[in-house]
Amino acid sequence: MFSEAVPITPMAADSFLSRRGARIGRYQGILSKGFTIYTKDPFDERSNPEGVLNLGTSENNLCFDLLEEWFNRPNGGSNIAPHLLQYSNVQGIESFREEIAKFLTEYAGAPKALNPDHIVVMNGCCSIFAALSTVLFDPGDGYLIPTPYFGGVNPDMWLYGEVQAVHVPLDSKMSEGESFPFQLTVKKLEAAMQKAKEQGIRVRALILINPHNPLGDIYPEQLLKDCLDFAHRHKLHVIMDEIYMLSVYDDFNFTSILSLNLPDPERTHFMWGFSKDFAMCGIRVAVLHTKNKEIRSALNQLASFHGCPGPIQYVLSQLIADREWINKTFLSTNRRRLREAHHIIVDGLAALGIPVLRSSAGLFVWADFRKFLRTQTSESEMELWWKLIDGKLYISPGVAFDCCEPGWFRLVFSDSANRIQLGIQRLKMILQTSVSEASPMDDLREVAPSLVSVGIYPDSDSSDDGAELLQRTSEAHTQRNTIVNMTAFTSATG
Numbered sequence: 404m405f406s407e408a409v410p411i412t413p414m415a416a417d418s419f420l421s422r423r424g425a426r427i428g429r430y431q432g433i434l435s436k437g438f439t440i441y442t443k444d445p446f447d448e449r450s451n452p453e454g455v456l457n458l459g460t461s462e463n464n465l466c467f468d469l470l471e472e473w474f475n476r477p478n479g480g481s482n483i484a485p486h487l488l489q490y491s492n493v494q495g496i497e498s499f500r501e502e503i504a505k506f507l508t509e510y511a512g513a514p515k516a517l518n519p520d521h522i523v524v525m526n527g528c529c530s531i532f533a534a535l536s537t538v539l540f541d542p543g544d545g546y547l548i549p550t551p552y553f554g555g556v557n558p559d560m561w562l563y564g565e566v567q568a569v570h571v572p573l574d575s576k577m578s579e580g581e582s583f584p585f586q587l588t589v590k591k592l593e594a595a596m597q598k599a600k601e602q603g604i605r606v607r608a609l610i611l612i613n614p615h616n617p618l619g620d621i622y623p624e625q626l627l628k629d630c631l632d633f634a635h636r637h638k639l640h641v642i643m644d645e646i647y648m649l650s651v652y653d654d655f656n657f658t659s660i661l662s663l664n665l666p667d668p669e670r671t672h673f674m675w676g677f678s679k680d681f682a683m684c685g686i687r688v689a690v691l692h693t694k695n696k697e698i699r700s701a702l703n704q705l706a707s708f709h710g711c712p713g714p715i716q717y718v719l720s721q722l723i724a725d726r727e728w729i730n731k732t733f734l735s736t737n738r739r740r741l742r743e744a745h746h747i748i749v750d751g752l753a754a755l756g757i758p759v760l761r762s763s764a765g766l767f768v769w770a771d772f773r774k775f776l777r778t779q780t781s782e783s784e785m786e787l788w789w790k791l792i793d794g795k796l797y798i799s800p801g802v803a804f805d806c807c808e809p810g811w812f813r814l815v816f817s818d819s820a821n822r823i824q825l826g827i828q829r830l831k832m833i834l835q836t837s838v839s840e841a842s843p844m845d846d847l848r849e850v851a852p853s854l855v856s857v858g859i860y861p862d863s864d865s866s867d868d869g870a871e872l873l874q875r876t877s878e879a880h881t882q883r884n885t886i887v888n889m890t891a892f893t894s895a896t897g
Contacts, residue, residue, distance in 0.1 A: 643673050
């Protein structure tokens with residue numbers, strides 16, 4: 404069930420590592436492997452135009468101009484008080500947690516003001532997952548998670564806690580009563596729970612990602628309530644990752660778990676961070692909201708290992724308190740640019756006969772490459788992925804998200820129009836020259852036609868919305884280095 408875990412082998416007599424250290428050292432996921440290849444030969448319009456183009460890492464590269472303008476304001480990041488350079492509350496600076504509580508109360512639609520004491524601050528959602536793996540689970544325990552899912556959850560839960568994934572497999576085939584592909588149902592949760600019991604795995608939690616990575620869809624309110632009731636029946640913790648909460652570009656209502664009447668508040672835990680919604684992967688700041696005092700107490704013992712610098716918390720406090728800038732400038736512009744970029748990549752893939760799953764949020768599309776596989780196997784999917792890498796295009800294969808159905812890939816579109824269009828051009832060349840089974844590109848629509856009637860985007864008209872994006876190609880990538888270092892390894896698994 405846990406596809407990437409490396410079995411423990413006897414420790415060599417001359418090893419420098421413990422068994423635990425050896426297990427950790429041997430771990431390597433597909434996402435980090437792809438990102439490592441990219442960093443050795445990164446594409447740059449001016450200095451390395453033949454380098455690897457990265458449409459695989461979930462970073463928002465569309466709004467650095469807005470962030471640069473805000474950070475360069477006279478009081479944007481200045482006036483750092485001396486106490487911010489000293490040791491502070493490991494749970495997070497009180498003033499920062501107060502601003503976070505106000506921010507989440509408003510934007511997550513909480514019915515009552517959130518309590519700042521219920522918030523724990525850490526350096527990224529990866530750290531929160533890792534900390535939870537040690538305080539909620541014992542080694543060998545499991546967590547339910549629908550597949551496909553963000554592959555970074557695996558190392559986050561495995562490297563520290565030795566906690567294994569119990570997959571709830573979703574695919575493009577719709578069963579009776581389902582209305583779209585990859586649909587989660589309580590019936591599938593129950594089946595996975597029963598299978599885990601038969602295999603002797605103690606399941607301790609249900610992990611949900613909403614908006615979803617990599618599908619880009621949003622869980623309806625009723626489904627969330629059904630999942631919460633399911634978890635309550637089985638006495639499971641619910642860990643809700645809402646890292647893309649504000650990255651909704653379609654006219655679809657998003658329901659945060661913080662807005663619901665929870666059947667088991669002591670076992671329901673919400674996480675969010677600045678990496679995606681505020682395009683700050685390198686800042687490394689995320690928060691956990693939990694009403695469970697016992698869990699907060701345990702997390703605070705680990706928080707000093709995963710803390711955030713005081714000056715960073717101070718600056719972010721000012722940023723999220725600036726509601727006028729957030730509402731009138733940042734969020735509206737970010738949503739428009741995401742929508743424009745989404746149109747560009749969907750239209751570009753449609754021109755190659757590649758449909759994508761309908762999506763409403765996130766920074767990526769889930770694309771159907773099954774017709775290009777030599778055989779419908781994971782091995783053939785990886786063979787195609789390596790051909791894409793050789794053709795200097797990095798996207799993420801479905802196996803990186805534990806997808807049970809080979810042939811699906813995630814492509815990130817939160818970038819300039821020039822880069823998206825270059826990615827489409829490279830993809831066309833690779834499919835023409837490297838996939839021996841492929842027909843000439845003009846005829847690809849006739850090769851094993853993909854489903855277009857089950858929630859997958861059919862061919863669409865070209866969009867004129869990309870004009871503004873075309874004007875911001877290289878500037879955005881120059882600007883990002885003036886704000887934060889976006890090349891941290893942890894951001895590679897987004």
